Amino acid sequence: MRSPRTGQARARFVRESADVRRQALIEATARCLAEKGVGAISVRAICARAGVSAGLLTHYFDGVEALILATYRDVGEKVAAAMEQAVAQAGPDPRARLWAYLRANFQPPVLDPNLLATWISFWSLVKTNPEIAATHAETYGGSRERLEVLLREAAPQIPRPAARVAAIALTAMVDGLWLELCLDSSTFTTEEALAMVKEAMTYIIEKPRDGAVDQ
Structure with a gap:
């Protein structure tokens, strides 16, 4: 007779094996999207x-679109985790934490031409796939909100509406510089991009402001 402990171990092994297989399919999808684009993707x-x-793909996912959606979420979570790791490593100083979050966009694993190719594939589906569009809105919205929180922690004197607009502006600037570096790094260097972002961050934090501060 099999002991309960043996049964539990086997169940855990099966769950872990399933997670490994799902992750292998997700990572394979990310590589295919980066190399071939969404137009050439297939089971x-x-x-x-x-x-x-x-058969294994259809066992774990309801087709290619569901797998692409899972891949988008996985890539977004990995990028967010890398950003949060940078913030955690920056220590307790709010300004250092804000800068670490911005700087992480220009360091591996976020600054990666292969990641750009994968993102382009995802972006191409935003207008035609409601689930991808919702995931896109959640991913980018969460990133902007996190930046706004870090900005207000670094500069509590900034009113909430102004912090929201500043977070949008910094996000747009970072995205544009990131995109250009991934497409053609001969235009400017990573160090120059970081200098531009830091100047913008410093201006936003130190800009004189009138009126009451929203808490």
Whole structure:
């Protein structure tokens, strides 16, 4: 007779194996999107890259679109985790934490031409796939909100509406510089991009402001 402990261990092994297989399919999808684009993505291409059968993909996901959605979420979570790790490593100083969050956009694993190719594939689906659009809004909205929180911690004198607008402006600036560096790094260097972002951050934090501060 099999002991309860043996049964629990086997169940845990099965769960872990399922998670490993799902993750392998997600990572294979990210690589296929980066290399071939969304137009060339297929069950066959993904499974060949992952080294699994087509039946395994349909066992874990309701088709390619569901797998692309899971991949978008996975990539977004990894980027967010890298940003949060940078913030945590910056220590307790609010201004250092804000700068670490911004600077992380220009360091691996976030600054990566392959990641750009994957993002482009996701962006191409935003207008046609409601679930991708919702995930996009959640991902970018969460990033802007996190930046706004860090900004208000670093500069509590900034009124809440102004902090929101400043977070949008910094996000747009970072995204534009990130995009240019991934497309053609000969235009300017990473160090120059960081200097531009730091100047903008410093201006926003130190800008004289009139009126009461929203708490």
